Amino acid sequence: MTCIEARGLRKIHRGGKGVQGIDLSIPSGRIVGLIGPNGAGKTTTLNAILGLVPYEGSLKVLGRDPWREREAMMQDVCFIADVALLPRWMKVWQVLDYVEGVHPRFDRARAEQFLLKTDIQKKARVRNLSKGMVAQLHLALVMAIDAKLLVLDEPTLGLDLLYRREFYITLLNDYFDHDRTILVTTHQIEEIEDILTDVILIGDGRITLQDSMDNLAQRFVELKPRPDTVEAARALRPLNERLILGQSLMLFDGVPQNELAALGETRQPKLADLFLVLMGQSRLNKGAVA
Numbered sequence: 001m002t003c004i005e006a007r008g009l010r011k012i013h014r015g016g017k018g019v020q021g022i023d024l025s026i027p028s029g030r031i032v033g034l035i036g037p038n039g040a041g042k043t044t045t046l047n048a049i050l051g052l053v054p055y056e057g058s059l060k061v062l063g064r065d066p067w068r069e070r071e072a073m074m075q076d077v078c079f080i081a082d083v084a085l086l087p088r089w090m091k092v093w094q095v096l097d098y099v100e101g102v103h104p105r106f107d108r109a110r111a112e113q114f115l116l117k118t119d120i121q122k123k124a125r126v127r128n129l130s131k132g133m134v135a136q137l138h139l140a141l142v143m144a145i146d147a148k149l150l151v152l153d154e155p156t157l158g159l160d161l162l163y164r165r166e167f168y169i170t171l172l173n174d175y176f177d178h179d180r181t182i183l184v185t186t187h188q189i190e191e192i193e194d195i196l197t198d199v200i201l202i203g204d205g206r207i208t209l210q211d212s213m214d215n216l217a218q219r220f221v222e223l224k225p226r227p228d229t230v231e232a233a234r235a236l237r238p239l240n241e242r243l244i245l246g247q248s249l250m251l252f253d254g255v256p257q258n259e260l261a262a263l264g265e266t267r268q269p270k271l272a273d274l275f276l277v278l279m280g281q282s283r284l285n286k287g288a289v290a
């Protein structure tokens with residue numbers, strides 16, 4: 001089943017920036033990273049998916065139109081924004097009471113069970129919790145909601161490395177299953193690349209790449225050619241070549257791995273390196289057109 005389907009999705013803000021007409025197809029049961037530089041259009045895309053802004057084009061989330069059927073759609077959707085905003089004056093047990101009161105799919109016992117694994121006291125006020133604890137509390141609330149789609153916009157912003165790691169591990173172990181879909185944006189690509197099943201790269205409101213991590217691993221190969229094979233490797237038209245300590249490192253798209261292995265050392269590129277090359281290229285192409 002398809003979780004999110006967009007055709008020609010367009011949301012232009014005053015000033016001309018925004019999302020310039022994108023196609024998306026996200027099947028259920030995937031963990032998808034929406035990745036792009038500052039101002040790329042990630043939050044605008046998420047806002048359209050969450051039915052928070054009107055848009056042009058067609059968009060279906062869990063079979064519904066988010067703008068016209070937001071209330072029904074949100075019964076199956078959960079969202080964590082980049083700032084874990086919880087009322088600072090509330091005590092933790094009051095937060096639990098509140099969510100229990102407003103969300104039909106909230107399992108309070110499950111949230112409390114999760115909180116037991118943290119240092120968060122139920123009688124503590126939100127304002128006295130550390131940033132990491134607020135994120136843990138937020139996560140406890142979200143994980144106790146039986147949603148089909150979880151949308152996370154920079155969920156670990158401002159957290160230290162330990163909290164960030166714990167956040168994703170908990171999410172994977174205690175929340176994700178194959179009926180659920182997670183859509184996450186983050187600038188910390190290295191930290192999520194191992195948990196993603198799919199990647200969407202977005203830049204200047206346009207999609208540069210949309211593929212599964214498995215396909216990316218097949219498609220893209222990094223090669224450190226031997227000195228005597230550098231020219232032969234260049235003839236295979238790498239997407240990019242850079243020098244590391246005087247040695248050439250090339251990135252290829254769609255050249256068979258065994259062909260490249262004959263020319264030197266090959267490895268799978270890190271998502272962050274792929275991002276830098278593809279985003280750099282889309283900027284260069286834009287420059288060429290302009």
Ligand SMILES: Nc1ncnc2c1ncn2[C@@H]1O[C@H](COP(=O)(O)OP(=O)(O)OP(=O)(O)O)[C@@H](O)[C@H]1O
Binds near residue numbers: 044
């Ligand atoms: N309400 C608005 N009015 C005018 N321009 C806006 C508005 N919201 C966003 N923009 C512009 O649209 C573009 C996309 O913004 P968006 O917030 O979607 O990017 P983003 O990829 O989430 O960026 P970041 O990683 O910095 O959060 C940016 O150039 C931004 O300045």
